[in-house]
Amino acid sequence: MAQKLLLINGPNLNLLGTREPAVYGSTSLHDVETAAQQQANAHGASLEYYQSNHEGQLIDRIHAARLENIDAIIINPGGFTHTSVALRDALSGVAIPFIEVHISNIHQRENFRHHSYLSSVAKGVICGLGVDGYRLAIDFALKNL
Numbered sequence: 001m002a003q004k005l006l007l008i009n010g011p012n013l014n015l016l017g018t019r020e021p022a023v024y025g026s027t028s029l030h031d032v033e034t035a036a037q038q039q040a041n042a043h044g045a046s047l048e049y050y051q052s053n054h055e056g057q058l059i060d061r062i063h064a065a066r067l068e069n070i071d072a073i074i075i076n077p078g079g080f081t082h083t084s085v086a087l088r089d090a091l092s093g094v095a096i097p098f099i100e101v102h103i104s105n106i107h108q109r110e111n112f113r114h115h116s117y118l119s120s121v122a123k124g125v126i127c128g129l130g131v132d133g134y135r136l137a138i139d140f141a142l143k144n145l
C-alpha cells in the first residue's frame with residue numbers, strides 16, 4: 001500500500017518567508033507544503049499538510065492521524081517545541097513515528113530554545129538546515145518509515 005505522510009507546522013509558521021529571512025529563509029509555507037507534496041508524490045506516496053497556531057488543534061490533528069493509516073509525521077512544532085508536554089504526549093500516544101524539523105539551529109539561539117519536549121520521543125531531529133530539513137525528513141521517511 002502507498003505510504004501516507006503528514007506534514008505539520010506549528011505556530012507562526014504560516015508567516016514563514018515574510019520576516020527574518022536570515023533565520024528562517026524566504027520560502028513561504030505554501031511553497032514548503034507544495035514542494036513536500038510533489039516530493040512524496042514523485043515517490044508514489046501521499047502527503048497531507050496542516051498548520052495551526054493553536055496547540056489543541058495540532059493535538060486534534062495528530063489524534064485524527066491515528067485513524068488515517070498515516071505512516072509517518074514530519075512536524076515543525078515551532079515555539080511549542082519548548083513548552084508543550086501535551087504535544088509530546090499526543091505524538092507518543094498515537095504511536096506514529098515522527099521526525100522533528102526546525103528550520104533554524106535551535107542550539108545556536110536563545111537558551112530557552114535549546115530544549116525540546118519532543119526530541120526524546122522523535123525518530124530523529126533535523127535542525128539548522130533551513131527548509132531543506134523538510135525535504136530531508138521526507139526522504140528519510142520514504143526510505144525508512
Ligand SMILES: O=C(O)[C@]1(O)C=C(c2cccc(Sc3ccccc3)c2)[C@@H](O)[C@H](O)C1
Pocket residue numbers: 011012013014015016017018019020024076077078079080081101102103104105106113
Ligand atoms: O527553527 C524553527 O523552525 C523553529 O521551530 C521555529 C520557530 C519560529 C518562531 C517564530 C516564528 C517562526 S516562523 C516566522 C518567521 C519569520 C517571521 C514570522 C514567522 C518560527 C521557533 O519558535 C522555534 O524555536 C524554532
